[in-house]
Amino acid sequence: MAKIEDLKEEARKLLREGKVKYIIGYGVGSNGCMANPVFIKRPEDVDVLIWDPTCVHNLTRFLVDEKRRKAKEKQPDTRPVGIIVKGCDSRAIVVLLQEKFIDRKDVYILGVSCENAGVMDEKKLAKKLGAKRPRKIELGNKGQFIISTAEGKIEVPAAEILAERCLECKANFPVIFDVMSGDKTKRILEKPYGSIEQIEKLSPEERWNFWKAELDKCIRCYACRSVCPMCYCDECVVDSINMAVTPDTTAEEKADKTKWIQRSAEFSENFVYHMVRAIHLGGRCIDCGECERACPLDIPLRFLNKKLEREARELFGYEVGFDDSQPALISCFKDSDPEDFIR
Amino acid sequence: MKAEEFEPRIVAFLCKWCSSAGSDLAGVSRMEYPANVVPIQVMCSGSVSPLYIFSAFNRGADGVLVSGCHPGDCHYIKGNFYARRRLNMVKKLLEYVGLEPERFQMSWVSAAEGTKYTQIIKDFVKELKPLGPQTKLRRTR
């Protein structure tokens, strides 16, 4: 079973020996229970690290920040960054490596296994607890979550409050790491696409109504994009102006920037934004579920990405996030790719 | 009084080397086909970003066609193979969100296939007519 003490020990050693610049991990957030990202620079601060089912974030998103920061430094510190990753997060690293966005030597991966469980869903937890406030959540050794509250401990079968994505996770241990804590427990998924099947089986009109209602809610805060480790473009199609401007960019180039999507948060514009995002993540999304978790209006964005993950697998036999040497889904093809839809 | 028949507007992204030439052939051969198409010449079907397709619907297209060279005939060797992969995903996605699948079509039309091009357009228009105007994705004020 993954032990936080092992992680701390390794982290302390890395920092003490100066092998990493800093370590991205989880610490306790200000409400005293839920995890938050922490950035640890000194060995004596390592004790703030935690590992429990509240560690929901995909920290690889901060590797994107790190790369940008480093690009601006005049004399960059070239040591790697230590990062704690779960199974899903490690698949994000695989994709970042596959796309050559990061270099393997730039990261030191401290993997943790989710031990056939995963992380919890805050909303499911809140529902379960009602008025009670959680103080600590741990994974028990019988596949249950042990929730401590002021009123005492509650044990809940993990499956009841697990995040949806964890219920459909293909490998809940890291696929790439330098050190790993915990076991590589194989799991067999009965319904790897159970969540989207409930939408697939609807009639087209019902599906339309579903998505219309969902995407209507979008306020375009771009949390889904911002939290996603794969959304690392310098300039996004929804940005109001060119972001990648240099002193040499001509006025004409700036003036010619097409406004594909208008700023108004209306369905027609929200739709294009979310479709572009979904397509752009086709064959790249590793299903960490961060977009959906970050969304303040609970738009089920994972359902879009999961659908394309399924199509990539079924149409092209493409599995994302396990092999960093394979070409990316849409930068390769097979002669035998299906074309029954083409006239 | 008979209501005016709905005439769908089709945005067609035609590759310069094959499909666009095919549509030209249809034109110079005086083949008759419906005038519902707004053709946009692109260098290769592989250069058609999914964004163009969403955007065409967003600006009110009733149907979108992407047409390129037959597999093996791409001027850039493999552009149409990439298009085939990418746009298959787009098609699945559009179906998944509940857009009528008939509204997005893809075809291979060579420079010699003027007849095939006219047939594709005829069929497309015929399929779109019963669907009526595409209002789902259209930008409103």
Place this chain on the structure above:
Amino acid sequence: MENNVYLPKLAKIIEIKEEVGGPRAIKTFRTVFTNGTQFEYRSGQCAMLSIFGKGESMISISSSPLLRDYLQFSVLKMGRVTSALHELEVGDLIGIRGPYGNGFPMEDWKQKNIVFIGGGIGLAPIWSVLQTALIKKENYGELSLIYGARTSKDLVFREECEELKKKMPVFLSIDVAEPGWNEFVGFVPQNVLDKKPSSANTIAITCGPPIMIKFVIRALKELHFEDDQIYTTVENKMKCGIGKCGRCNIGPHYVCKDGPVYSWAELKNLPQEY
């Protein structure tokens, strides 16, 4: 609705002059309102110009408020709106709302000498003050202009500057030597140190690229100008022009409303977010 602050008034372009060509083109536009609107403003104030379909851009008014015949704007081609503006022809319509900002406190400068120090397009906001001071020459002491640009082709109001030499000292400069150029060669701050304007009873107004302003101020300090004798203008991205949209602030000041004119005494105490 009366007084809708966001509603621009239509104005017709009556004259266009190409000041600078090439990739950093500058054009000067003269406009008149189509419905005879009167526009009361102060030198140093700005107006929001609209190219409908493209957007709005805040541009300083380079004509003197004492001339009532037209409003003049000198515009550097930079982004979406200014590029569209450069495409326009005489007779075309634009929208104008404003005036916005504080303007220069010229009424406090009675009988003072004014030295104008400009770089590149930075001459535009200064030009309005200069013209006003020239028209009301009796209110001010000695006027002088130190102005420079990258090359002789980048100097705006070139002919006007030659005219001006008849009325007041004008010192031009370019960054690198060119055949046929017999005035100062070097950066504007160096020219300031070279010409050594006296700080006695003098106001210095400087406007231009931020880096130039920084070194001009350093030069002026060397010449014993006090902080409250130095005035400059600040530029930030703007949308509303009236201190509501929240993006142009430096500290609690909205540049669109509380600026763009600041004395160095004020500006040096504000965070450097411009």
Place this chain on the structure above:
Amino acid sequence: MEKILLKKTLPQWVKQLASYTVFCPKKDKEERWNYTEIDHEGIDLNFLNTTVPPKKILFPQKEIFLEFIKTDESNQETLEIREVLPEKKATVIFGVRPCDARAAWLLDKVFSGEFTDPYYWIRRNQTVLVGLACHVPPSENCFCPSVEGSPFSEEGLDILITDLGDKYFVKSLTKKGEQLIRAAKQLFQDPQPEDLKKVKTIRAESVKKINRQLKDARAVSSKLKGLFESPLWDEESMSCIRCGICTYLCPSCHCFDISDEVESASPLKGNRVRTWDTCQFPDFTMHSSGHNPRPEKASRLRQRLFHKFQYFVETHGQFQCVGCGRCISLCPVGIDIIRVLERVNEHGK
């Protein structure tokens, strides 16, 4: 005017308001509360707080300012600018939390002054805000008393309702509020001394139930000034992902963008619209030259805090934060404004 309304007659009151468009928090299918247009049967004041604050009604995410149309009749090109003002409709928002109403009171300050904002004021003047005092904090991150508000503050409201169990204590605070009560005056009774006593107890208790506290916000405000350049901002913003949640869903954040949305390029036709914008996006302040005065997320986090706790205090005398806790609860990476300000308190002089 102070009145008592029996809880069961609330729908009848709303029924009397037929000439108004009525909004009230409703649960969506994800169980989030959201201000929704209702009829009298839909009225329900048993809610926590909404995810999107009621500012979405007073200061909608999209506001059309004007239409522009170019016509080319007989070679005579004309350009027409048509002002588009908000639709005139008397509106009531039921169940506004005192913090959100206080935020509207702050927005009032922003949108008035030397330049008044006609779009905001048309909406504001035609809207009656019926507040609901919080006898339990609607969020675990509520901290209104720390920023000079309270669970029963009245600023910005036209009516304040206090839940007394089987009845409501209804206090009108403005003419607009009085009108609303008059519309169904047969339903209202005068309060008895025990009602008033109960109101008092509920109020006293409600404050105690608030979880979070920011000590001495005024001191924090003055300390901020000395901390413009501080490593604190880098540290605290490390985990920021630069999304717009904290600001879009803040009831008092008012920053916006103005852009032209073209319907047809030729002949030109389109709208100039105002949309919400946020200081947390990098393009918010980026000049078209590419220069950006706030290029790093550290400077943007600093801007958010300075605006709320220093600049606004300097210009309007108030904090531009009402302590609703939304930015804390909804931040995907747990950036906690109270914690950051507490650090300011520790670091500052």
